[in-house]
Amino acid sequence: MTLLSLTEVSKSYGGVQALNGVSLDIGSAEVVALVGDNGAGKSTLIKVISGVHERDGGSITLDGQPVTIRSPKDAQRLGIATVFQDLALCDNLSVVANLYLGSELCSGPSLDELEMEYRTVELVRSLGMKVPDVRALVGALSGGQRQSVAIARALLGKPRVVILDEPTAALGVEQTELVLDLVMRLREQGLGVLLISHNMSDVLRVADCICVLRLGQNAGTFVAADTSRETLVATITGANLPTARGAK
Amino acid sequence: MSTVIQDVKRHAKSGDLGALPVLIGLVLIWTVFTLLNHRFISPDNLSNLALQMAPVGTMSLGIVLVLLLGEIDLSAGSVSGLCGAILAVVHVRHGLHPLIGIAAALAAAGVIGGLQGTIIERLRIPSFVVTLSGLIGWQGLQLWTLGKQGTINLSFTGSIAKLSGTYLHPLLGFALAVVIPLGVAFVAITDQRRRTGRGLPVPTQSAIFAKPLIIGVVTVGLALLLNASQGVPLTLVIFTLLVIAVDWVLIRTRFGRHVYATGGGIEAARRAGVNVSRIRTYVFIASSMLAAAGGILAVSRLAAVNQSTGGSDTLLNAIAAAVIGGTSLFGGRGRAYSALLGSLVIVSIANGMFLLSLDSSVRFMITGAVLLSAVVVDSFTRRGQTVRR
Numbered sequence: 195m196t197l198l199s200l201t202e203v204s205k206s207y208g209g210v211q212a213l214n215g216v217s218l219d220i221g222s223a224e225v226v227a228l229v230g231d232n233g234a235g236k237s238t239l240i241k242v243i244s245g246v247h248e249r250d251g252g253s254i255t256l257d258g259q260p261v262t263i264r265s266p267k268d269a270q271r272l273g274i275a276t277v278f279q280d281l282a283l284c285d286n287l288s289v290v291a292n293l294y295l296g297s298e299l300c301s302g303p304s305l306d307e308l309e310m311e312y313r314t315v316e317l318v319r320s321l322g323m324k325v326p327d328v329r330a331l332v333g334a335l336s337g338g339q340r341q342s343v344a345i346a347r348a349l350l351g352k353p354r355v356v357i358l359d360e361p362t363a364a365l366g367v368e369q370t371e372l373v374l375d376l377v378m379r380l381r382e383q384g385l386g387v388l389l390i391s392h393n394m395s396d397v398l399r400v401a402d403c404i405c406v407l408r409l410g411q412n413a414g415t416f417v418a419a420d421t422s423r424e425t426l427v428a429t430i431t432g433a434n435l436p437t438a439r440g441a442k
Numbered sequence: 443m444s445t446v447i448q449d450v451k452r453h454a455k456s457g458d459l460g461a462l463p464v465l466i467g468l469v470l471i472w473t474v475f476t477l478l479n480h481r482f483i484s485p486d487n488l489s490n491l492a493l494q495m496a497p498v499g500t501m502s503l504g505i506v507l508v509l510l511l512g513e514i515d516l517s518a519g520s521v522s523g524l525c526g527a528i529l530a531v532v533h534v535r536h537g538l539h540p541l542i543g544i545a546a547a548l549a550a551a552g553v554i555g556g557l558q559g560t561i562i563e564r565l566r567i568p569s570f571v572v573t574l575s576g577l578i579g580w581q582g583l584q585l586w587t588l589g590k591q592g593t594i595n596l597s598f599t600g601s602i603a604k605l606s607g608t609y610l611h612p613l614l615g616f617a618l619a620v621v622i623p624l625g626v627a628f629v630a631i632t633d634q635r636r637r638t639g640r641g642l643p644v645p646t647q648s649a650i651f652a653k654p655l656i657i658g659v660v661t662v663g664l665a666l667l668l669n670a671s672q673g674v675p676l677t678l679v680i681f682t683l684l685v686i687a688v689d690w691v692l693i694r695t696r697f698g699r700h701v702y703a704t705g706g707g708i709e710a711a712r713r714a715g716v717n718v719s720r721i722r723t724y725v726f727i728a729s730s731m732l733a734a735a736g737g738i739l740a741v742s743r744l745a746a747v748n749q750s751t752g753g754s755d756t757l758l759n760a761i762a763a764a765v766i767g768g769t770s771l772f773g774g775r776g777r778a779y780s781a782l783l784g785s786l787v788i789v790s791i792a793n794g795m796f797l798l799s800l801d802s803s804v805r806f807m808i809t810g811a812v813l814l815s816a817v818v819v820d821s822f823t824r825r826g827q828t829v830r831r
Contacts, residue, residue: 282713286706286774287699295703296714304694308633312640
């Protein structure tokens with residue numbers, strides 16, 4: 195079932211056409227990977243979906259209903275949560291405090307620390323996250339744990355679609371494993387996941403469907419199970435497209 | 443006891459030494475001065491220490507707040523002097539009720555803090571520069587407020603001077619010294635009960651009781667010593683209550699949480715929907731008002747305001763106290779009680795040197811060395827916190 199659908203979405207910055215008629219479907223309980231070379235338009239696309247930038251043309255539908263996303267607040271309200279690459283966590287605060295930052299639970303004038311901690315523990319458990327102590331400072335956590343915290347934070351608003359921007363980019367093997375497990379856990383919980391990644395083996399492992407962008411356009415959509423790494427790389431670089439080679 | 447040591451080790455590992463360095467420093471300083479001159483821990487001298495501590499400590503409390511944002515307020519000294527002058531002019535020259543004088547001084551500080559905070563936020567000018575202008579400008583306004591006379595004396599029997607001349611009845615002082623650790627224990631026990639109720643991990647019994655026990659030994663011992671002199675000074679009680687109140691706001695309220703978040707990761711806080719501009723402006727207002735409160739306490743202790751009130755090393759002592767107490771210069775790390783512990787260090791050094799009739803040259807050098815070591819500890823702590831990423 196299609197949850198979020200983009201049709202012919204375009205976006206230009208001044209004279210640069212960053213996106214030119216890009217279409218993309220994300221179903222519930224589906225992991226869609228978005229791959230492409232630098233400058234292919236991946237970042238622009240997620241910025242359009244998450245409301246950081248407004249699209250110039252095309253349409254976005256959620257559950258078949260057309261929606262307008264003008265600001266990050268709009269996206270949030272529609273149930274689209276984005277975890278950007280720089281995570282945006284406060285190193286000097288605990289895991290609990292980071293999760294609830296900006297939407298703290300209070301009882302009277304004071305923080306309801308206990309309730310927040312309790313719900314965090316529950317969430318951490320349900321996601322199978324490996325965070326030893328939810329009261330530990332985020333600055334003392336490993337890269338994978340920090341990524342997990344950022345993802346958990348996005349889940350607090352009960353989103354239906356989660357966009358992950360390069361979640362494994364700076365991580366080691368073990369930490370990457372941690373995050374990929376979490377991505378699969380999100381799918382099990384029925385969420386639609388849009389995963390932006392440069393790492394083909396990660397993408398082939400967790401994604402159901404892979405969407406390749408090239409120079410701001412759709413270059414192909416593949417079912418992960420039937421696709422090889424070589425095909426993907428060729429599509430990303432444009433090596434197998436006769437038009438790309440024979441154009442000039 | 444072993445659990446306490448484990449606790450300390452755990453904190454040290456995560457890079458947060460908390461109050462430990464300053465407590466060790468305090469014990470060292472007190473031991474050295476007592477060995478050099480046994481009068482240092484005499485009840486009369488401790489009473490003096492307590493009186494000296496309140497003004498600089500209160501100012502330092504405001505500095506702690508701005509340091510938590512990773513900013514600085516260099517105008518705190520001048521604002522304390524100016525507000526002391528305003529109090530004196532309203533109360534002495536115009537003969538109005540002292541409470542009106544205090545209200546006028548605090549209101550003026552609120553306006554000053556709001557003005558500085560707004561300039562820093564709206565025009566995006568570093569707080570260092572804005573409050574440096576304040577340091578000079580408000581001192582000018584102080585001189586202008588005092589007029590040609592330059593000095594205003596307050597009656598030693600007036601209510602402002604009485605603020606510093608009032609001591610609690612021995613029984614009341616003792617009762618307070620017992621109530622504070624009991625309060626700490628009560629909070630810890632209710633917290634533990636509620637945690638157990640929700641199935642959350644609880645600290646061990648000995649860890650729960652160690653803290654109130656240590657605090658209790660200190661407060662009761664202090665109260666007994668002060669009672670041997672004139673009793674617990676009212677200003678010490680006022681200062682302690684202020685510290686507890688500010689700590690409560692910082693740790694237990696949403697505002698406090700946002701102050702830490704803004705200081706530790708302004709971009710993360712902004713994206714989480716925290717109105718960082720408002721938080722920062724409020725903190726500059728609070729800092730100025732606490733500086734004014736410190737100025738009022740200073741005026742009360744000396745029963746006079748002159749052109750040098752709030753000048754000289756007042757500001758630097760307040761900043762040094764906050765940093766020595768364990769508040770980071772890099773923002774996001776520190777507690778309100780660092781103002782209490784840090785100002786105790788500062789006045790202990792000054793007082794001890796005075797007892798030894800050492801020159802102020804030596805006092806400055808030693809205070810400088812202590813401050814430097816506090817900053818070194820701070821920077822090591824900071825490195826320890828981020829090293830594992």
